[in-house]
Amino acid sequence: MACPFLNDPVDEGAALLRRELNLRREMVIRPRIDVLAFPDSCLVERYRFTSQSIIYIHNLIRPYIRNITKRSHALTSQQILCVALRFFANGSFLYNVGDAENLSKSTVGRAIRKVCLALKRLLPNFVVFPGSKPVTAIKEEFHKIAGFPDVIGCIDGTHIPITAPSRNEAKYVNRKSTHSINVQIVCDAACIISDVEAKWPGSFHDSRIYSESNLSNRLQRGEFDGLLLGDRGYPCQPRLLTPYPDPEPGPQENFNQAHCRTRARVETTIGLLKARFQCLRHLRVAPERASDIIVACVVLHNIATIRGEQQPAVQIEDPDDDDDPIHPPAIQDGEAVRDTICNNHFNN
Known part of the structure; x- marks a missing residue:
């Protein structure tokens, strides 16, 4: 048997005697x-x-x-x-x-x-839709970008890679055949995140996440006077406007250009979030823990933005809808709102 008075006894008998003699390792x-x-x-x-x-x-x-x-x-x-x-x-x-x-x-x-x-x-204190500023101020800040009226937020989804989970693994496989959480983010013109959904597996489409979100229900109930701008991964609705799929020369092209320039704020915001917190490039934890880390990073991002912290170099990712074959059809009322704004504000 090895000596029990050594710090690292090599057999079970020595370890047992060590415990009986109450010999502890030095801390x-x-x-x-x-x-x-x-x-x-x-x-x-x-x-x-x-x-x-x-x-x-x-x-x-x-x-x-x-x-x-x-x-x-x-x-x-x-x-x-x-x-x-x-x-x-x-x-x-x-x-x-x-x-x-x-x-x-x-x-x-x-x-x-x-x-x-x-x-x-702290999420309810730092992530508030449409924002901590008055709605008129939010609309004015968005309007200064490209002249798009009544915008109170831009929405997009982004995938946060995770390690393959042991349970429900297939749900987290996205269209690029990698495991991820699909995070819905809404931001204002100052790149402050005003709403986040960070619980959905990567196989879920952006449009489904939005339709089942609390934000969608609140917009449909008319709680907010304003519009969201989204890409073609969302259906065109009265409160969520998407670009024309095949714009005609003139007002529709002008509408799409202004829409693209304004909606670029959410792509910039996502780029800032991931550049500031490199852990979001890949999370090696269970999906539930990953969701909590994402929410924590969103809160920290808003604190950093509000306090004027130094911004990291941002590499804007390719829009997720470029190779996405799913483009939900527009709702008739949504098309009517889009046409009205197009004719009234982008006819020149």
Whole structure:
């Protein structure tokens, strides 16, 4: 039998005797990193936020993430937040984040989970449709882009790749034969996200997600005075306008050009979201956990935009409808609204 007084007994008998003698390994406390001691340029590169914004976010979620005790040299709430921000920013494996922060993989996983659930609580405060500004101001900001009237939001879907789940795997296979979550995003002219649906498998089409969303029901009930702009992946409806599929020269072409320039804001917003939080390039977690991470990143994106944080370089992705064979037919009332706007505002 191996010696039970060695730190790593090599057989079961030695390990049993060690437990009986109550011999414990010496606890090794890894040195903690003081994140806020770094200059803001380093913080933005690694965490996507300056020190003042990190303090602001920490003050918002501290009650939900702090450890009740300090046993075993527990992380402070600020350290928990910074660990999660580092994962959101670079999207690396948990052990890579742990190595960078001098933490174990399990500690990193728990920190990310805590922060995700805390930020999810803030969703109603930071993601509000049609926005925190008056509706008239939102319409004016959209109108300045290309002269399109009465717009209160632009809508689009984007796929967030995930690892193949163990349950209902087929539902998450999208039209490109990869596994993903199809996320519906609505934004305003300032690239602030005003609505998000992050629970749908990749096999679900944009039009179905919209038709079953709470936002669609609210628009149909007439709760908002304004229009959404969407691509051809959506049906043309009285409150959701899509471009003409085969525009005639003149007003219809002018309508489509203005529609395209205005709707480009949602593509820019999605590009900013994914560039700022590289974890959204591929999530190696179960779909339910992936949905929570996406929502957390949306909340953080709005906080960063509102606080004027440095924007990352954006690579606009190809529109998802370019190779999408499904183009839902327009509704007659929707076509009538589209024709009225086309004739009244784009006849020159």
